[in-house]
Amino acid sequence: xxxxxxxxxxILGIGGIGAAVGWGLAHCGYSVILVDNHPGxxxxxxxxxxxxxGLGTHQxxxxxxxxxxxxxxxxxxxxxxxxxxxxxxxxxxEDIFLVPIQxxxxxxxxQRDHACEGIAxxxxxxxxxxxxxxxxxxxxxxxxxxxxxxxxxxxEMMLLAIALGKTQLFPVELVADIRxxxxxxxxxxxxxxxxxxxAGVDNGELLTNPLxxxxxxxxxxxxxxxxxQARIPLARIGPFHPNTVSLILxxxxxPALMAGFFRPSLRGTYCSMASDIHAEHARTxxxxxxxxxxxLAGEYPCPINRATFAxxxxxxxxGLKPQYQHLEDLAAQLPKGTLS
Numbered sequence: 001x002x003x004x005x006x007x008x009x010x011i012l013g014i015g016g017i018g019a020a021v022g023w024g025l026a027h028c029g030y031s032v033i034l035v036d037n038h039p040g041x042x043x044x045x046x047x048x049x050x051x052x053x054g055l056g057t058h059q060x061x062x063x064x065x066x067x068x069x070x071x072x073x074x075x076x077x078x079x080x081x082x083x084x085x086x087x088x089x090x091x092x093x094e095d096i097f098l099v100p101i102q103x104x105x106x107x108x109x110x111q112r113d114h115a116c117e118g119i120a121x122x123x124x125x126x127x128x129x130x131x132x133x134x135x136x137x138x139x140x141x142x143x144x145x146x147x148x149x150x151x152x153x154x155x156e157m158m159l160l161a162i163a164l165g166k167t168q169l170f171p172v173e174l175v176a177d178i179r180x181x182x183x184x185x186x187x188x189x190x191x192x193x194x195x196x197x198x199a200g201v202d203n204g205e206l207l208t209n210p211l212x213x214x215x216x217x218x219x220x221x222x223x224x225x226x227x228x229q230a231r232i233p234l235a236r237i238g239p240f241h242p243n244t245v246s247l248i249l250x251x252x253x254x255p256a257l258m259a260g261f262f263r264p265s266l267r268g269t270y271c272s273m274a275s276d277i278h279a280e281h282a283r284t285x286x287x288x289x290x291x292x293x294x295x296l297a298g299e300y301p302c303p304i305n306r307a308t309f310a311x312x313x314x315x316x317x318x319g320l321k322p323q324y325q326h327l328e329d330l331a332a333q334l335p336k337g338t339l340s
Contacts, residue, residue, distance in 0.1 A: 004159050007074040008033045012088055014041050014050070014062070016124035016272065017101050018079030019133040021141075023050050024167025026058040037065040040129035052169070053134035062131075075099060075160060077118075081276070082106040082288040097156055101141070103189050103272060104288025105182070115153040118143045119181045121237045122170045128275055136270070139238070140171045144178030180235035183227055184242055187234070189271070190289040191220040194308045197273035197284070198315055198330070200322025207259040211327055214339050217249050219304045226297045226305070273312075274322075282316040303335050 008031040011022045018034065026032045034050070036042055042062050049057040070076070070092055078100040080088060085106045092098060100109060101118035121139035126132065143161045145154070158174065165172040175181060195216055196203050206216045224246050227234060234242040248254045276284045290309045294302055311330050314320070331339060 004030060004075070004163050007031070008071070009075050009077065009163075010035060010068075010071060011077045011079055012036075012065075013078070013080035013084070014038070014045065014126065014131045015079060015081070016126040016133055017120050018077070019050055019126045019131050020052060020122075020124045020135060020169055021077060021079065021101065021164065021167075022060055023052045023055075023058055023133070024169045025163060026050070026060050027056075028163065028166045030163055032060050034060050034062045034131075035065055035068045036062065038129070041131050044129070045131040049131075051132045053132065055169075070096065072096075075156070077101055078109075081272070081283075082109070082285050083283050085109050097153075099143075099157075099160060103193075104186060104285050105292040106288050107292075113147070115147065115149045116143060116145050116157045117178045117182065119178060119185050119237075120170070121185065125270055128279075135169065138170065140173050142173045142175050142178060142181045142237075144175035144181065146178050146182075175235075177233075180233040181237060183232045184234045184237050186289065186292065187220065187223040187227060187242060188237070190223050190293055190305070191216055193271040193273040193289060194284075194286060194312050195219065195327065196271045197277045198311060198322055198326040199324050200274075201324075202270050204263050207263045209324070209327075211331060212324075213255075213259060215304070215327060215331060217255055218339050219308065221246065221249050222302055222304045223293055226293050226300060226302055229300050230296050232296075277312075277315060277322055282319070284312060284316060286312045303338055307333050 009025055010033045011018050012035045014034050014036040022032050022034050042064060045062045049059045051057040072093065075097045078088065078098060082102055082104050085108055089108055098114040099116055099118055101120060119142045122135055123137035123139065124133050124135045141164060143157060161172050161174045192203055192206065195212060196206055199212060206212045224242055248258055273284050276282055286309055290305045293305050294309060307330055311326060315326065
């Protein structure tokens with residue numbers, strides 16, 4: 001049986017999730033090794049440590065991805081962006097206990113036979129050039145199986161959940177099946193991230209601008225419809241189950257009421273795509289978000305997802321700056337009546 005206290009936990013990716021999880025485990029006395037390829041984060045982290053704003057700093061060993069040697073035993077937490085997965089997965093032993101904590105669906109990762117995954121409903125934002133993160137919106141970390149698992153795999157999953165629960169940075173919920181939570185997180189992320197990123201606004205502003213709000217609600221409903229027609233089970237993340245969210249958005253006066261309810265909790269929180277779209281030679285997770293939904297839809301109509309995917313691709317390929325005009329251009333290219 002794996003003993004976490006005696007075995008380093010390797011965390012790939014010092015982003016919002018990786019930095020927070022690594023800090024929390026180190027704070028509780030676990031041995032952690034962080035792996036990244038960002039020169040600034042590596043240099044700052046080695047010099048000044050890994051910080052969670054308001055909670056402190058811990059010195060945690062950091063290894064460059066080029067120098068990292070994957071362990072033969074132990075746990076690897078995959079907290080990279082999905083577009084970095086091919087480079088990572090090509091170096092991992094097939095039998096290593098891999099636990100992705102990511103957003104979106106990566107086709108290559110989906111083909112692996114790993115036992116479990118984590119889905120974060122909290123929002124954690126890491127600075128672009130320093131391993132300094134802040135939790136901007138509270139939420140849980142769900143951990144659960146993605147297939148039938150053995151008794152040993154279940155025991156290792158529970159050990160990890162217990163360890164992460166000790167950090168007290170976020171509630172940890174051990175669930176029987178992680179797949180409905182992953183699909184539900186996708187439903188939200190694929191509506192919030194591309195719209196907020198292309199407009200260059202925080203998540204809360206999607207609920208203050210009339211056009212942004214209309215696009216957001218319409219994309220959310222289209223995402224829900226795609227998942228429903230594909231018979232993908234969903235789960236409750238946050239106050240409402242997706243079935244209830246759909247009912248609310250189809251009721252004439254409720255969306256405006258709920259927008260006012262959620263606006264304060266989203267204000268000042270940024271989607272993970274925002275930092276990507278600002279970067280030189282920008283790469284985003286749009287394929288793992290809306291691209292996955294488009295593939296899942298097949299012949300099912302999904303005009304907003306297709307237009308959103310194309311708009312993000314245009315912005316990144318042409319090096320365009322985020323601005324509200326992109327939302328207006330997106331709305332203008334939708335079939336007549338799509339947003340009515």
